[in-house]
Amino acid sequence: MKIAVVVFPGSNCDVDMYEAFHSVLKADVKYVSYKEKSLDGFDMVALPGGFSYGDYLRAGAIARFSNIILAVQKMADEGKLVLGVCNGFQILTEMGLLPGALKRNDSLQFVCKDADLRVENAKTPFTTEYQEYQEIKIPIAHGEGSYYADEDVLDELEKNNQVVFRYIKNNPNGSLHDIAGICNKRGNVLGMMPHPERAVEAILGGVDGLPLFKSVLKAGVKA
Numbered sequence: 280m281k282i283a284v285v286v287f288p289g290s291n292c293d294v295d296m297y298e299a300f301h302s303v304l305k306a307d308v309k310y311v312s313y314k315e316k317s318l319d320g321f322d323m324v325a326l327p328g329g330f331s332y333g334d335y336l337r338a339g340a341i342a343r344f345s346n347i348i349l350a351v352q353k354m355a356d357e358g359k360l361v362l363g364v365c366n367g368f369q370i371l372t373e374m375g376l377l378p379g380a381l382k383r384n385d386s387l388q389f390v391c392k393d394a395d396l397r398v399e400n401a402k403t404p405f406t407t408e409y410q411e412y413q414e415i416k417i418p419i420a421h422g423e424g425s426y427y428a429d430e431d432v433l434d435e436l437e438k439n440n441q442v443v444f445r446y447i448k449n450n451p452n453g454s455l456h457d458i459a460g461i462c463n464k465r466g467n468v469l470g471m472m473p474h475p476e477r478a479v480e481a482i483l484g485g486v487d488g489l490p491l492f493k494s495v496l497k498a499g500v501k502a
């Protein structure tokens with residue numbers, strides 16, 4: 280399975296994402312510049328966290344016009360795996376690969392802490408190594424993490440089981456329905472605000488993100 284980690288101007292979690300695959304899971308992973316126009320040959324692409332283009336306009340609003348985005352769209356259309364974490368999730372909603380939008384946190388403050396989550400859908404290629412409704416703890420670090428969509432979209436997401444991760448115990452940013460991560464209807468595109476790549480080794484503070492990476496590699500073997 281060949282994995283691409285896209286690097287935008289302002290990405291700052293690309294190394295964490297790369298090392299989660301490379302050092303922890305010994306997977307075949309490469310950095311790919313936002314300037315590239317092709318992801319041919321890759322089985323999965325990860326859009327990492329950070330402050331692409333300085334979050335000017337809105338987080339992700341400019342990065343979605345990068346050359347690489349057409350290749351990300353092509354990967355999604357081909358049913359390959361697309362993962363967007365934090366800024367990556369914001370880019371996925373800005374490019375329309377996932378519905379809804381990420382607004383400013385309701386506190387208007389940047390939140391940086393561990394978040395309590397529940398795995399709402401353990402049947403996606405990103406979550407088969409979790410138990411259904413497993414409660415996990417994964418770090419968050421964002422200023423624009425409040426998931427918003429209109430009632431029809433929210434009903435659709437819930438009906439189709441597209442809500443993959445939900446905040447529990449405490450909603451850190453005002454996300455509607457306590458949404459922390461969603462997938463597309465096909466299930467091959469996942470966007471999430473929490474950072475699973477920051478929870479892949481005990482020394483980082485926890486390993487609750489590890490099953491996501493293991494699920495992806497397992498899916499890749501089957502593909």
Ligand SMILES: NC(=O)CC[C@H](N)C(=O)O
Nearest residue numbers: 328329365366421422423
């Ligand atoms: N850690 C991140 O990716 C942060 C995303 C974005 N810059 C925000 O503050 O919401």
